[in-house]
Amino acid sequence: MVKIAPSILSADFAKLGEEILDVERGGADLIHVDVMDGHFVPNITIGSLIVDAIRPVTKLPLDVHLMIEQPDRYIESFAKAGADYITVHVEACTHLHRTVQLIKSFGVKAGVVLNPATPASLIQPIIEDIDMVLLMTVNPGFGGQKFIKSVLPKIAEVKAMAGKYNQNLEIEIDGGVNEETAKLCIEQGATILVAGSAIYDQEDRHAAIQKIRGK
Ligand SMILES: O=C(CO)[C@@H](O)[C@H](O)COP(=O)(O)O
Numbered sequence: 329m330v331k332i333a334p335s336i337l338s339a340d341f342a343k344l345g346e347e348i349l350d351v352e353r354g355g356a357d358l359i360h361v362d363v364m365d366g367h368f369v370p371n372i373t374i375g376s377l378i379v380d381a382i383r384p385v386t387k388l389p390l391d392v393h394l395m396i397e398q399p400d401r402y403i404e405s406f407a408k409a410g411a412d413y414i415t416v417h418v419e420a421c422t423h424l425h426r427t428v429q430l431i432k433s434f435g436v437k438a439g440v441v442l443n444p445a446t447p448a449s450l451i452q453p454i455i456e457d458i459d460m461v462l463l464m465t466v467n468p469g470f471g472g473q474k475f476i477k478s479v480l481p482k483i484a485e486v487k488a489m490a491g492k493y494n495q496n497l498e499i500e501i502d503g504g505v506n507e508e509t510a511k512l513c514i515e516q517g518a519t520i521l522v523a524g525s526a527i528y529d530q531e532d533r534h535a536a537i538q539k540i541r542g543k
Pocket residue numbers: 335337338360362393466467468469470471472473502503504505522523524525526
């Protein structure tokens with residue numbers, strides 16, 4: 329069954345702990361944390377201090393998506409704060425193997441993220457070394473954007489690569505995921521769906537999660 333990772337970017341930050349517990353009770357599988365630096369993407373959001381603060385709140389894995397330049401500088405602090413997954417953008421890493429090894433050196437699962445316009449072929453050299461590929465279906469920076477449908481074939485492409493080189497690879501999709509677009513992603517082989525507004529903008533988070541899961 330596909331896993332659901334609510335993105336806390338769309339949560340009410342004034343009561344972040346409660347917002348996380350609400351989706352945990354609602355059946356979420358991971359908590360997705362969007363870290364933005366105002367350089368790699370235009371927005372500024374969360375630092376390792378917040379990851380450290382929310383770590384004791386939930387038993388769910390923390391899936392930390394670094395939308396930052398030179399991520400190597402911050403991997404240790406996010407790992408020590410309690411991240412279970414750290415994902416870095418291929419577009420932000422000059423020495424991708426080194427960055428992936430650095431993440432793994434802290435016992436954290438490593439993922440690589442591709443922007444919508446970045447081809448799947450760029451993960452080929454690293455696919456056996458990573459735990460997750462995160463495919464963006466919006467240009468990163470903000471919640472509530474429209475799903476970019478032209479990314480769909482890339483999901484199937486990564487799934488085919490995973491079948492050949494890394495059968496445990498998680499294929500995560502992020503951006504504009506809702507009840508309708510979730511179905512399209514699952515058909516192509518997604519194993520984790522990130523959803524921000526489609527969950528946090530709803531009163532009943534359990535129902536929202538079930539709908540995205542297709543239940
Ligand atoms: O990384 C990002 C945006 O850059 C996402 O995780 C968004 O937070 C998803 O929000 P929705 O598109 O689901 O509202």
